[in-house]
Amino acid sequence: ALATDQLSGGIPKISCIVTANSNNPALICKQMLTESGIDSVRILSSFNEWEAHCNNMGYAFNGVIDTSMTLRKALDLVSTAGRGSVIQFGSKFEVIMDRAETIPVQSFMFGMGNILKDSFSQSFLPILDRANVIEATYYDADLDYEPTIVEVSNNNYDSVAEENRTSVTLVGFTNRQQAIKHCRYLLNCNRYLTETVSIEADKDSLVCKYGDIVRVSHDVPQYGFSGRIKACTLTTVTIDREVTMVSGKSYY
Numbered sequence: 041a042l043a044t045d046q047l048s049g050g051i052p053k054i055s056c057i058v059t060a061n062s063n064n065p066a067l068i069c070k071q072m073l074t075e076s077g078i079d080s081v082r083i084l085s086s087f088n089e090w091e092a093h094c095n096n097m098g099y100a101f102n103g104v105i106d107t108s109m110t111l112r113k114a115l116d117l118v119s120t121a122g123r124g125s126v127i128q129f130g131s132k133f134e135v136i137m138d139r140a141e142t143i144p145v146q147s148f149m150f151g152m153g154n155i156l157k158d159s160f161s162q163s164f165l166p167i168l169d170r171a172n173v174i175e176a177t178y179y180d181a182d183l184d185y186e187p188t189i190v191e192v193s194n195n196n197y198d199s200v201a202e203e204n205r206t207s208v209t210l211v212g213f214t215n216r217q218q219a220i221k222h223c224r225y226l227l228n229c230n231r232y233l234t235e236t237v238s239i240e241a242d243k244d245s246l247v248c249k250y251g252d253i254v255r256v257s258h259d260v261p262q263y264g265f266s267g268r269i270k271a272c273t274l275t276t277v278t279i280d281r282e283v284t285m286v287s288g289k290s291y292y
Contacts, residue, residue: 063100065122066091066135069115073126073133076111084134093137094122102181103212121212123225127250136251143253150239151257151266153280159240160258170230171206174223178213190216192223194231 062068070087074080094100101121105114115126123138172194180188208226213219237256248254257266271278285291 058104063102064091064094065099065101065118065124066094068101068118069122069124069126069135072111072114072118078133082132084132086135086137087133090122090124090135090137093139097123098218099123100218101212102214103179117211121210121222125251129249141253143255147253147255148248149255149257149266150241150245151264152259153266153268154241154244155258156240156242159238160260161238162261163236163238164234167231167234168202169204171204172227172230173203173205174226175205175207176210176213176219176223177207178210178216178219180216181214185214188216190219190223192220192227194227 060068061071066087070083070091073083099122101118103117105117109117119126119135125136125138127134127136174192176190176192177187178190179185208223210219210222213222239256257264259265265281265283267280269277270280
């Protein structure tokens with residue numbers, strides 16, 4: 041046979057080891073945006089906070105995007121490993137982190153005074169309908185990045201009458217403990233996020249953004265009682281509804 045510069049037969053399969061500047065999900069997403077033509081001034085400082093949070097928590101993305109996809113899908117893929125979500129506000133980009141927070145002293149409240157009439161609704165997903173076992177596929181670095189399956193169950197699995205199993209693929213997860221930790225997080229979300237509240241509000245809500253922690257008060261589920269202040273002086277407050285004041289109790 042004569043040697044030529046042409047390949048015969050099928051397309052060859054090539055394996056390689058890829059290195060990157062960083063495995064921090066925040067830095068990867070930031071680089072995606074800048075290499076897509078987004079000016080750095082449009083990437084807000086929350087990415088720096090996310091970077092530090094990923095370092096503190098040990099979040100990492102060790103994967104290769106080897107298929108064509110939109111920037112939005114690529115950002116969602118990488119940000120999953122950092123438990124964040126990249127959001128576009130107008131022409132600027134910010135990140136919302138899923139992490140433990142405390143309600144600020146001066147937080148925004150949605151109540152009967154600013155929730156639009158008949159817009160309040162609640163929804164609950166029964167516990168028995170929620171997944172309590174996760175089969176996760178990750179790419180183990182110790183096994184030459186071969187797809188590996190790990191099964192994680194809820195802490196109260198033995199006391200559950202019915203098994204609800206689901207499967208996830210964790211791209212960018214390359215060790216067993218990282219995969220198990222993320223599955224625990226998903227199971228805890230499934231177990232403890234039991235209620236969804238939907239409301240509509242007027243221009244008052246413009247001060248809030250996605251990811252903010254707010255208070256909700258409404259008469260239907262009896263989440264406290266709320267309304268609007270109609271007038272006030274240095275010593276008196278006039279509100280838009282009658283309330284019963286308890287003697288000896290401070291209201292502030």
